[in-house]
Amino acid sequence: MRPIAISCGEPAGIGPEIAATAWQALGADIPLVWLGDPRHLPKDTPIHETDDPQDQRPGKLSVLPRDFGPAAVAGQANPAHAQGVIDAIADSVRLVQDGTARALCTAPIHKAALIDGAGFAYPGHTEFLAALAGTSQVVMMLACDMLRVVPTTIHIPLADVPQNLTASLLTDTILITHGALKRDFGIAAPRIAVAGLNPHAGEDGKIGLEEREMITPVLDALRNEGFDIAGPMSADTMFHAGARSAYDAAVCMYHDQALIPIKTLDFSGGVNVTLGLPFIRTSPDHGTAFDIAGKGIADATSMIAAIRMAAGMADAREGAAK
Numbered sequence: 451m452r453p454i455a456i457s458c459g460e461p462a463g464i465g466p467e468i469a470a471t472a473w474q475a476l477g478a479d480i481p482l483v484w485l486g487d488p489r490h491l492p493k494d495t496p497i498h499e500t501d502d503p504q505d506q507r508p509g510k511l512s513v514l515p516r517d518f519g520p521a522a523v524a525g526q527a528n529p530a531h532a533q534g535v536i537d538a539i540a541d542s543v544r545l546v547q548d549g550t551a552r553a554l555c556t557a558p559i560h561k562a563a564l565i566d567g568a569g570f571a572y573p574g575h576t577e578f579l580a581a582l583a584g585t586s587q588v589v590m591m592l593a594c595d596m597l598r599v600v601p602t603t604i605h606i607p608l609a610d611v612p613q614n615l616t617a618s619l620l621t622d623t624i625l626i627t628h629g630a631l632k633r634d635f636g637i638a639a640p641r642i643a644v645a646g647l648n649p650h651a652g653e654d655g656k657i658g659l660e661e662r663e664m665i666t667p668v669l670d671a672l673r674n675e676g677f678d679i680a681g682p683m684s685a686d687t688m689f690h691a692g693a694r695s696a697y698d699a700a701v702c703m704y705h706d707q708a709l710i711p712i713k714t715l716d717f718s719g720g721v722n723v724t725l726g727l728p729f730i731r732t733s734p735d736h737g738t739a740f741d742i743a744g745k746g747i748a749d750a751t752s753m754i755a756a757i758r759m760a761a762g763m764a765d766a767r768e769g770a771a772k
C-alpha cells in the first residue's frame with residue numbers, strides 16, 4: 451500500500467517525537483514515510499533511509515533523509531532550519547500530487563521561525579498548501595468526535611477580521627465545508643450552523659451590523675437553494691452538548707471563535723484537516739510545544755488521530771473512485 455507522507459515540522463518542537471510515537475502505535479497497518487533530518491528523530495527509532503517512499507521495511511520507519519545542517523536543540527528554533535522545514539513540506543506535497551503517497555500529514559511548524567529564517571510568505575500550512583496546489587480557496591476544519599469547526603477567516607489579526615469577512619468568502623467556506631462533509635465524512639445531508647461575529651449575533655443590529663448586512667443574506671440565499679443551515683447563531687451558546695447535537699459542523703467567523711471550543715473539548719484528540727485541496731492533508735491540532743520538546747512526554751494522540759483520519763479519507767476516496 452502507498453504510504454502517508456509525514457513532513458517533519460519544526461525540528462526543535464515535538465513533531466519528530468510524536469511522529470515516531472505514532473508510527474510505533476500504528477505499526478504496519480498504515481505505512482508512513484517521514485521527510486526530515488533523521489538526527490531529529492528520537493535516538494531509539496528504528497529507521498530505514500531511502501529515496502523511494504514505497505520502500506517499506508518491517509519494523510522500520512521509512513525516512514526520506516534531509517540534511518538540516520546544525521542539529522536541533524529542543525525548544526529553541528534555529529533560523530538555519532527554516533528552509534529545510536519548508537522544503538520538507540513542499541517535497542511531501544509533490545509525493546501526494548504525483549500519487550506516490552496517499553495523503554499528507556504535517557507535523558507542527560513554528561511559523562515565526564520560518565518567517566524569520568527563510569522569509570516564509572505564509573502564516574501557516576493552510577495558506578502554503580493552497581499556494582502549492584494552485585488553489586485559490588481552501589478551508590481549515592478542526593474535527594474531533596464531539597465537534598467540527600471551521601473558521602471563515604484564518605490566520606489574520608483580529609482587527610482585520612470584519613473587513614475580510616465577505617459574502618463570497620463566507621459562501622465559498624460553507625460550500626466547501628458542505629462538500630467535504632458529504633465526501634470525506636460520509637454525511638449525506640449535512641447540517642451546518644453558522645456563528646455570528648458580534649455578541650448575541652448582533653442583537654438585531656444593536657451590537658454590530660455584520661449579521662444583518664452580510665451573514666444573514668448569505669445564509670438566506672443558501673437556504674433558498676436547499677442547504678440545511680442554521681444561524682447566524684450567538685457564538686457563546688452554540689457549543690454546549692445540546693446545541694452541538696443539532697449540527698454536523700460549525701462555521702465560525704474567526705480563528706479563536708472556532709478553535710477555542712474544540713481545543714477545550716478535546717485538545718488531545720482534535721485533528722486539523724484542510725478542505726478544498728486536490729489532495730488530502732491532516733495535522734494534529736496542537737503546535738510545536740517547545741516547553742516539553744525532547745522530554746519524551748509529548749502526547750501523540752492527536753498525531754495518531756490525524757494519520758488515521760488521513761488514511762480513512764484516502765480509503766473513502768479510493769473506494770469511491772473504483
Ligand SMILES: NC(=O)C1=CN([C@@H]2O[C@H](COP(=O)(O)OP(=O)(O)OC[C@H]3O[C@@H](n4cnc5c(N)ncnc54)[C@H](O)[C@@H]3O)[C@@H](O)[C@H]2O)C=CC1
Nearest residue numbers: 557558559560561562733735736737738739741742748749
Ligand atoms: N499546524 C501547525 O503547524 C501548528 C503550529 N502551531 C505553532 O506552534 C507554536 C506554539 O504554539 P502554542 O500556541 O504555544 O501552542 P502549542 O499547542 O504548541 O502548546 C500549547 C500548550 O499545550 C501543550 N501541548 C501541545 N501539544 C502537546 C502534546 N502533543 N502533548 C502534550 N502537551 C502538548 C504545550 O506543552 C503547551 O503547554 C506557534 O508557533 C504556532 O504557530 C500551532 C498550531 C498548529
Ligand SMILES: NCC(=O)COP(=O)(O)O
Nearest residue numbers: 574575576577709722733
Ligand atoms: N491553530 C491552528 C493552526 O495554526 C494550524 O495552522 P496550519 O499550519 O495548519 O495552517
